[in-house]
Amino acid sequence: MLGGYAHRIARIDLTSGKVEYFAPDPKDLEMYVGGRGLGVKYVFENGPQVDPLGPENLLCIMNGPLSGTRAKMSGRLAVVTKSPLTGTVTDSHMGGWTAAKLKWAGFDGLLIKGASEKPVYLLVKDGEVSIHDASDLWGKTTHEVHRLLQERHGKEADVMAIGPAGENLVRFANWLNNDERAAGRGGTGAVAGSKKLKAIVVVGKQDKMPQPKDPELWKEADRLASATINDPKNVTAPKKGGLSLYGTNVLMNITNVMGALPTYNAQHTCIEGAEKISGEYIREHRLIKDNTCHACPVACKKMVEVHINGKTIRFESYEYESAWALGAHAGHTDTDWTGYAIYLCNAFGMDTIEAGNAIAVLMEATEKGYYQGEDGIRFGDKEGEIRILEAIAYRKGVGDMLAEGPARFAKAIGHPEIALEVKGQSIPAYDPRGLKGMGIAYATSNRGACHLRAYTPASEILGVPYKTDPLAWEGKGKLTKLFQDLSAFTDSLDLCKFSQFAEGPEEYAKQLAAYWGRPVSPEEILKIGERIYNLERYYNNLAGWAEGSDYLPKRFLEEPSDCAGSKGQRTELDLMLEEYYRERGWEKGVVPPAKLQELGILSQAAD
Amino acid sequence: MPKVNLYATFRDLTGTSQLQVEGRTVGEVLANLVRRYPQMREELFEGEALAERVSVFLEGRDVRYLEGLSTPLAPEATLDLFPPVAGGGLEGRFGALPPWLLEHYLTEWGGRKLADGTYTLPGARVRFAEAAPLAVGSLSIPQLWVEVEGEEAGAWWKRIVLAASRGGG
Ligand code: SF4
Numbered sequence: 110m111l112g113g114y115a116h117r118i119a120r121i122d123l124t125s126g127k128v129e130y131f132a133p134d135p136k137d138l139e140m141y142v143g144g145r146g147l148g149v150k151y152v153f154e155n156g157p158q159v160d161p162l163g164p165e166n167l168l169c170i171m172n173g174p175l176s177g178t179r180a181k182m183s184g185r186l187a188v189v190t191k192s193p194l195t196g197t198v199t200d201s202h203m204g205g206w207t208a209a210k211l212k213w214a215g216f217d218g219l220l221i222k223g224a225s226e227k228p229v230y231l232l233v234k235d236g237e238v239s240i241h242d243a244s245d246l247w248g249k250t251t252h253e254v255h256r257l258l259q260e261r262h263g264k265e266a267d268v269m270a271i272g273p274a275g276e277n278l279v280r281f282a283n284w285l286n287n288d289e290r291a292a293g294r295g296g297t298g299a300v301a302g303s304k305k306l307k308a309i310v311v312v313g314k315q316d317k318m319p320q321p322k323d324p325e326l327w328k329e330a331d332r333l334a335s336a337t338i339n340d341p342k343n344v345t346a347p348k349k350g351g352l353s354l355y356g357t358n359v360l361m362n363i364t365n366v367m368g369a370l371p372t373y374n375a376q377h378t379c380i381e382g383a384e385k386i387s388g389e390y391i392r393e394h395r396l397i398k399d400n401t402c403h404a405c406p407v408a409c410k411k412m413v414e415v416h417i418n419g420k421t422i423r424f425e426s427y428e429y430e431s432a433w434a435l436g437a438h439a440g441h442t443d444t445d446w447t448g449y450a451i452y453l454c455n456a457f458g459m460d461t462i463e464a465g466n467a468i469a470v471l472m473e474a475t476e477k478g479y480y481q482g483e484d485g486i487r488f489g490d491k492e493g494e495i496r497i498l499e500a501i502a503y504r505k506g507v508g509d510m511l512a513e514g515p516a517r518f519a520k521a522i523g524h525p526e527i528a529l530e531v532k533g534q535s536i537p538a539y540d541p542r543g544l545k546g547m548g549i550a551y552a553t554s555n556r557g558a559c560h561l562r563a564y565t566p567a568s569e570i571l572g573v574p575y576k577t578d579p580l581a582w583e584g585k586g587k588l589t590k591l592f593q594d595l596s597a598f599t600d601s602l603d604l605c606k607f608s609q610f611a612e613g614p615e616e617y618a619k620q621l622a623a624y625w626g627r628p629v630s631p632e633e634i635l636k637i638g639e640r641i642y643n644l645e646r647y648y649n650n651l652a653g654w655a656e657g658s659d660y661l662p663k664r665f666l667e668e669p670s671d672c673a674g675s676k677g678q679r680t681e682l683d684l685m686l687e688e689y690y691r692e693r694g695w696e697k698g699v700v701p702p703a704k705l706q707e708l709g710i711l712s713q714a715a716d
Numbered sequence: 717m718p719k720v721n722l723y724a725t726f727r728d729l730t731g732t733s734q735l736q737v738e739g740r741t742v743g744e745v746l747a748n749l750v751r752r753y754p755q756m757r758e759e760l761f762e763g764e765a766l767a768e769r770v771s772v773f774l775e776g777r778d779v780r781y782l783e784g785l786s787t788p789l790a791p792e793a794t795l796d797l798f799p800p801v802a803g804g805g806l807e808g809r810f811g812a813l814p815p816w817l818l819e820h821y822l823t824e825w826g827g828r829k830l831a832d833g834t835y836t837l838p839g840a841r842v843r844f845a846e847a848a849p850l851a852v853g854s855l856s857i858p859q860l861w862v863e864v865e866g867e868e869a870g871a872w873w874k875r876i877v878l879a880a881s882r883g884g885g
Contacts (some may be wrong), residue, residue, distance in 0.1 A: 226733065337817055340858075359854050364851050572776055572850040575811065615879045629880050
């Protein structure tokens with residue numbers, strides 16, 4: 110038996126209230142590992158045609174073989190389902206301790222189907238899952254639910270909850286846990302809302318931590334991984350490296366001077382005063398505490414305090430993506446209002462990236478006269494922004510249309526071109542005119558526009574693993590494939606993406622081999638990553654995202670960048686796509702049967 | 717005064733690995749370097765232009781992506797100069813791969829240490845050196861220069877590239 114697992118998954122039917130348990134097939138574990146990979150396998154088996162907000166959709170809450178172990182940065186939880194925003198398979202990950210506690214509670218995953226008539230929450234404890242009434246919690250914010258359920262089940266209980274946005278089926282509603290870590294993207298919170306599932310409480314103690322099958326190899330693997338993460342020269346180095354000191358928001362000033370920060374709904378590629386919402390500024394003026402996740406020495410999470418109308422609000426975390434989406438993208442760089450907007454998205458349970466795009470699209474539509482309702486807002490209107498965020502969460506006025514996602518909103522008002530989306534999901538904080546690799550990464554991401562499937566800025570900005578010119582398109586297709594495969598694998602372990610700033614396939618392979626108790630090579634892990642990426646793509650092809658669905662918003666292809674660093678640049682998508690498809694062995698975005706067979710997907714799918 | 721780091725054969729040609737050279741631009745520093753070591757002219761320049769084969773990095777960035785020879789230099793700037801690799805060898809620079817970790821793998825793969833920064837592997841010789849870190853905003857990312865030569869260079873290079881693969885998020 111492979112080590113690292115609880116060898117127990119719960120199947121929960123919220124329609125009938127029945128809970129069953131099974132041990133995952135060892136063949137599936139070897140092929141898909143856990144976390145994202147195994148979740149995608151289950152979502153695939155559930156069928157690509159289901160209505161994402163119907164009871165037949167499957168919501169997977171997964172951890173991986175290294176979750177809850179002493180492996181560094183092993184605190185990630187994967188939420189995998191069919192996305193109501195994109196109609197693709199999606200996976201979204203949260204940090205903190207939920208994944209570890211789920212393992213300690215005796216589970217590798219929870220597969221949730223059906224829909225309850227009245228609101229419920231799940232209690233996961235001692236290898237059992239029970240369903241409880243949540244009528245008193247319905248309507249409450251995520252923060253209130255965390256507090257109430259921890260009062261009921263103890264401070265040690267981990268709580269992940271949806272907010273009003275999830276209840277109201279906002280298509281980009283998310284999950285937030287009691288450490289304020291979000292499984293942000295793709296609307297997995299709306300899937301929970303459609304099932305009337307308000308929260309999941311996980312109780313588990315560390316004494317249930319799985320032990321490695323090969324303790325000697327583990328010692329060596331852990332020593333190497335820890336040493337490279339702690340190497341004082343790496344960005345992950347605790348209290349020394351840039352990621353540890355400033356968090357992800359260390360990027361704000363960098364992308365701004367590169368002309369790679371989309372602002373005013375990407376009508377521009379930089380903004381005056383970006384410094385005011387940057388990691389450096391926050392550390393100096395608003396930071397309360399550096400927080401961390403299970404088994405992570407890096408502690409990149411920033412707890413901050415902002416001040417609005419005489420009130421002080423404390424929250425976590427002032428991330429780069431959130432600060433961009435709710436600040437620069439909306440045409441302002443106000444430290445406190447941006448922070449307040451992040452806090453509100455957390456409270457309502459909405460993805461900050463998608464919410465920021467919704468605000469920016471409404472602002473452009475209002476300024477251009479495409480939207481003429483009284484509740485329209487203009488760039489830089491911070492108070493208006495707060496009003497609209499609330500309107501989205503509760504589906505009031507224009508908020509009701511925006512809750513369908515910026516892509517659907519822009520289409521409904523007759524101007525689809527102002528939505529900066531791919532497959533229905535909006536872009537994050539990198540402009541592909543200033544970082545060409547992001548263009549191909551957005552276009553070919555299996556969950557819609559996303560920076561986390563293939564983080565090309567690692568190479569284009571940070572020179573990891575090798576430096577490429579941010580303005581050159583050559584080689585970016587190849588780089589994107591490598592990153593997509595590597596990340597699909599680490600998302601299945603499930604380790605934090607930032608581990609890749611210090612670790613590579615050798616370190617991952619050693620750690621997994623020590624837990625599994627059988628040799629694992631670096632080549633094998635990239636093969637697993639490739640298999641997962643192809644299975645996702647195959648699912649999407651069957652769900653209707655076929656030829657021609659790897660596109661970019663017209664703005665990036667036609668309107669040149671106007672800021673220093675990338676002035677005059679457009680994204681050469683077609684050239685990059687050609688290179689990328691060649692690397693992948695795909696035909697215009699469609700996985701051919703030969704590839705599915707080569708990776709063992711097709712024969713397995715037919716089993 | 718700007719600092720210049722020299723690698724591989726440039727070290728053999730000049731007998732030094734680091735020196736300080738006057739100049740306010742990349743071009744001025746290289747011209748002054750050539751004045752001191754005339755044998756470097758042929759290596760660095762093709763006519764008045766920077767030779768295609770050499771790599772000049774300013775704080776980790778290839779000056780070709782900056783302003784070439786006109787790239788301005790602060791007094792405390794550091795330049796890294798890499799020669800082209802001779803005879804079918806392969807070379808490159810990797811970010812976030814600590815030298816001790818590469819040494820660990822070279823040993824694990826059956827390599828033998830010849831000198832600091834030089835290992836032999838079956839059919840190949842590997843040389844590596846820490847280059848100036850890439851500095852961007854408040855971030856600094858370590859860079860490791862690696863060169864592989866010999867009959868089996870291709871296979872070993874692939875292995876090193878795979879081990880060096882990293883991404884981020
Ligand atoms: S690097 Fe940051 S997000 Fe990743 S595990 Fe550590 S604290 Fe959590």
